[in-house]
Amino acid sequence: MTVTLDRNVEEFIATPRQLFINGQWSDAASGKTFETPDPATGETLARVAEGDAEDINRAVTAARKAFEEGPWSRMTPSDRGRIVWKIGDLILEHTDELAQLESLDNGKPFVVAQAADIPLAADLFHYMAGWATKIEGNSIDISVPYMPGANFHAYTRREAIGVVGQIIPWNFPLLMAAWKLGPALAAGCTVVLKPAEQTPLTALRLAELIAEAGVPDGVVNVVPGYGETAGAALAAHPDVDKVAFTGSTEVGKLIVQAAGATNLKKLTLELGGKSPNIVFADADAAAVEGAANAIFFNHGQCCVAGSRLFVQQSRFDEVVDGVSEIAKSLKIGSGMDPTTQMGPLVSAEQLSRVTGFLESGKADGATAVTGGGRFGDKGYFVEPTVLTNTTPDMKVVREEIFGPVVVAAPFSDLGEIAAVANDTEYGLGAGIWTRDIGKAHAMAKKLRAGTVWINCYNVFDASLPFGGYKQSGWGREMGHEVLNNYTEVKSVVAQL
Ligand code: NAI
Ligand code: MG
DSSP, X not given: OOOOOOHHHHHHHHSOBOEEETTEEEOOTTOOEEEEEOTTTOSEEEEEEOOOHHHHHHHHHHHHHHHHTSHHHHSOHHHHHHHHHXXXXXXXXXXXXXXXXXXXXXXXXXXXXXIIIHHHHHHHHXXXXXXXXXXXXXXXXXXXXXXXXXOXXXXXXXXXXXXXXXXXXXXXXXHHHHHHHXXXXXXXXXXXXXXXXXXXXXXXXXXHHHHHHTOOTTXXXXXXXXXXXXXXXXXXXXXXXXXXXXXXXXXXXXXXXXXXXXXXXXXXXXXXXXXXXXXXXXXXXXXXXXXXXXXXXXXXXXXXXXXXXXXXXXXXXXXXXXHHHHHHHOOBSOTTSTTOSBOOOSOHHHHHHHHHHHHHHHHHTOEEEEXXXXXXXXXXXXXXXXXXXXXXXXXXXXXOOOSSEEEEEEXXXXXXXXXXHTOSSOOSEEEEEOSOHHHHHHXXXXXXXSEEEESOOSOOOTTSOEEOSGGGEESEESTGGGGGGXXXXXXXXXXX
C-alpha cells in the first residue's frame, strides 16, 4: 500500500530542480547536477543543480544587495512579520504535498512528516512572525565616573546581523530550514541556505512558497550542493556575517576553522549527541514506550536520540524486554506506505555507518537483544536494535550512531547516575523517568544537557530554546533566545 502521489509532487520531481538565487531559478555555473535517491529503493528520485563556490558567491552577492539596498531593509517590522506569518500559512496549505516530498527524499514515514515535520515547520514561522515587531533595545542610565557632572542619553539597538549562511542536515530537512530561516527573517537578515545533498527537495519547494509569501528577491537564496564544496564556500565566504550550522561535530569544527581563517563570522552550531535516558525504579510503565520512542523516532536519526538508556537495576529486565518487544513490532517499509512505522535510513553512507557500528558492538562483546543488522537487501533499512552487555569505553557507547540503536545498561547507585549520564563529550538532550518530583528536578539540574525531558521525550516547541552543552554546539535555536544569534547589539551614547 502506498499513498497516491500528489500531482504537484509528481511534477516537482519529474523536472531537474535548479538553484534559487536573487528570486530566479538557474542552473549551476558549472552546469553540473547531482541525483537525490529514494532511500527506500536506492533508485534516483530527482536531479538537482549542484551549486559550488561560484554559485555561493552569486547568492551571497544577491543577499548582500538585498540586505543593504532592497525593499526588505526598508520594510516595517509589521510588514516583515506578516510575510513570515504567510510562509507558515502556505506550508500548512501544502502539508500533504510537502510531507510526501519529505518522505520520498528522506525516507521517513509520510504520516510522521504530515503529523510532525510539516506542522512544526509552519508553527515555527508563525511563532517567529510575532517576534519581528518585538525586537527591542533598552534605555540605560549610565554613570561614567571619569566624566563627573556630564549628562547622557544612552540606549541599545538590536540590529539584524546581516547576511547569514545556513547549512542544514538531512534528518528533518524542512523543519531544519524553518528553524534557521524563521528567526533570520524575523530579525531582518538575508540568507543563503544550503540544504543537505541527501535531501534538497523540500527546501527548494519552500523557496517557491517563500517567494509566493512576498519575500523580496535576494532575501532568501537556496543553493543545494555538497558540503565539501558549496558548504565549505559558504563557511569561508568573507562577506557572510554569520553561519548557522546543524550537522556533525566533525564538520562543526571545520566551520569554526573556516570562520577563523577568514572574517571571524559569528557562528551557531547544533551538533551531535549521545543523550542519556534514565529510568528510575519508580517510573510509570509509560517509560518503556517512552524509551523506545526516544531512540526509534525518525529511525534514530535525531541529534537528541535517547541512545544511552540507563535503567535502575530492579526494572532493567522489564524495560529492556519491553523496548525490545516494541522494536520487534515496528513495521519497517517505505515511508510512502501509510502503515509503515520505520522507514529506511537516509543514504547508503548512513547504512554502512550504522551497520559498521553494529559490527563494532558485536566485536567488542555487546549483545543484541533484538536487531543487530541490516533489514532486507534493498533500500537502506536497518533493524531497530537494543544492545546490552556494553562497557563505558565501547565505541557504540561513546560515539553518535545516528541510527535505531540503543545501548542499555543497569545502574544501582543513585548518587552516581548523574555522573555516568554526563560521561560523554556531548550535551544535547536527556530524559528522566520517575514519579518522584524532587528526584526529577534534582537530576534535571545535574545533567549537563541543553534540554531535559521529565516523563516525556522528544517534545519540541517553537518557543522552547534548543541547543547543546559541550561538543553538542554553540548557541540556542528557537524561542526568543535564537534572536540573539541573528542580531547585533549597538550601544548609542549621546551627551546632552
Ligand atoms: P555532515 O555534518 O557532513 O552534514 C551536515 C551538513 O553539513 C550538510 O548540509 C553537508 O552538506 C554540510 N557539510 C558537510 N561538510 C561540510 C564542510 N566541509 N563545510 C561546510 N558544510 C559541510 O553530516 P553527514 O555526513 O550527513 O552525517 C554524518 C554524521 O553526522 C551522522 O551520522 C550524525 O552522527 C551526524 N549528524 C548530526 C546531525 C544533527 O542533527 N546534529 C544531522 C546530520 C548528521
Ligand atoms: Mg559529512
